[in-house]
Ligand SMILES: Nc1nc2c(ncn2[C@@H]2O[C@H](COP(=O)(O)OP(=O)(O)OP(=O)(O)O)[C@@H](O)[C@H]2O)c(=O)[nH]1
């Protein structure tokens with residue numbers, strides 16, 4: 001008997017349909033239970049796999065005893081020493097970096113982390129205001145922070161600014177103007193209108209030391225997969241703008257401390273399968289080279305400095321600083 005004949009036959013008989021329907025309902029509910037059990041089992045295996053470290057680290061495999069050597073006081077002192085002896089270009093007093101990313105991605109927290117590690121006093125910096133993740137954007141103004149003073153009045157400066165979002169975020173035009181040095185510190189970005197050339201925060205004739213010499217894209221390792229197409233377009237256009245100008249750009253992946261293996265101990269970050277997967281996905285999503293992507297964990301709850309946090313932040317600071325100096329020298 002075909003399906004429809006069978007179905008019709010159910011309703012043809014007065015006393016049988018109820019029994020048949022109950023049977024169908026029972027079958028469905030039994031399968032639902034089975035499905036739930038199988039799903040639970042699958043999740044347990046997945047969890048176990050994620051908690052099993054990789055045999056080889058996915059980055060910085062040049063360190064022999066990987067976690068011990070990479071996250072050591074020696075490594076930290078070495079990078080801090082290298083940063084101290086940076087040869088600043090003669091043609092410019094300042095190296096300026098801009099952080100760019102979606103609302104709540106961790107831009108301001110990164111500035112606090114970078115300030116903390118370069119100051120290295122043991123205290124966590126709160127120079128850039130940070131808020132919860134579920135509110136409107138907190139940072140609305142261009143905010144200059146001096147990360148480090150070098151000899152002869154040279155300075156490494158970093159700039160926080162309004163986040164990207166197609167509807168309420170910073171306008172692409174304003175980002176480009178900021179990078180080209182037209183926007184003065186403390187300008188409050190207007191998501192509705194581009195900066196007016198008659199605004200008192202509009203710098204009429206910017207020089208090299210007013211421009212940005214490096215851009216740090218910031219993305220939340222947990223959420224960047226959810227980026228809307230319209231937002232991706234803003235990133236893509238900005239990246240193209242930077243490539244044409246030759247300005248170095250790097251990607252910082254924040255909130256790595258929330259991923260498998262990293263959660264209990266950040267020292268496992270480069271043996272974490274989930275961290276590796278997020279690193280790969282972000283590299284592809286932003287169309288970067290793997291060595292331009294830097295996973296980090298910002299200081300958000302900690303009250304004292306920790307070596308793994310410091311080293312992850314130092315790696316990206318050193319890398320972008322060298323690239324930015326090189327860029328300025330060639331100008
Ligand atoms: N666990 C963890 N939380 C982080 C990290 N970075 C930032 N956060 C949290 O993410 C939230 C947003 O961080 P912000 O630094 O304010 O992000 P933002 O990009 O400056 O946000 P807007 O200025 O609003 O665009 C805060 O609640 C931070 O505590 C991180 O690396 N790990």
Ligand SMILES: [Mg+2]
Pocket residue numbers: 107108109129130138139160
């Ligand atoms: Mg902010």
